[in-house]
Amino acid sequence: MKPTAFEYFAPRTVEEVVAALAGGDTRVLAGGQSLVLEMNYRTVRPARLVDINRVAEFTGLDAGDGVLRVRPLVRHRAFERDISAGPLGRLLSSVVHNIAHPPIRARGTMLGSLAYAHPAAEWPAVATALDAQLDLTGPDGTRTVAAEAFFAGPFDTVRRPEELLSEARLPLLPDRAGVGFVEHRRTHASFAQLAAIAALTVRDGVIDWVRLGLVNAAERPVRAHAAERALLGQPADAGTLTGAARVAGEQDADPREQPHASAGYQRHAVGVLVRRALEAAVRDAGAVGDGR
Structure with missing residues (x-):
């Protein structure tokens, strides 16, 4: 299929973008990797497409x-x-x-x-x-x-x-932070079935700062606050990491039943992925401490 008819705007300034978005059913085109597909399938039918690729102020990473x-x-x-x-x-x-x-x-x-x-x-x-x-x-x-x-x-x-x-704006992590990311997907081309993000610092063998995130473990992205609390002030050993990972699966995750994965399976898998991400982060923090 092809998109329904729409107006096309290609503004060059932020002010022009804001003005173009102000009227009617609009969509913003930057990369278009999801939007164009949905327009072709007609699951979205914008009256106006605002292409921001000519706006110089929108480039840059610093x-x-x-x-x-x-x-x-x-x-x-x-x-x-x-x-x-x-x-x-x-x-x-x-x-x-x-x-x-x-x-x-x-x-x-x-x-x-x-x-x-x-x-x-x-x-x-x-x-x-x-x-x-x-x-x-x-x-x-x-x-x-x-x-x-x-x-x-x-x-x-x-x-x-x-x-x-x-x-x-993503906060820069502490210089001595270790990081870990682990993802599980059904095939190489699939979206993530589940994934875990970990960043932490260790001082004298004790975890003194941590951030944990879960992908596809609920209807929206999850920061695993309960698991973070289980880690803070605790030794960076296998028992602590395993216990916090279990907390992430049982308390932070809120999965929905899926045809290929029950909620129980997903909670278990969250625990496995969080433990692996934490282990990777602890190893990474050790490498940083060794002067990497």
């Missing part, structure tokens, strides 16, 4: 003042190479290789993934786990929303139709 700033036209592939962001850069690089295939990573964008809010997408869970701050720009100016409050459910966010997700 680290400073304790955050990594990501703008709307930063493609997935930007994170495949060294972005000089320390442990955060290592985490993003380990995550991005699990996103689709190289041609899609060459066009798709991080902010597009956040706005699309697919429950099995990796970037929303990364943003939620790290407490990223998201800027939404519209006719009334720019407002900032914490990532954990941004996602309302599957394919649903608090972004208003006339607003654009104009920037994401």
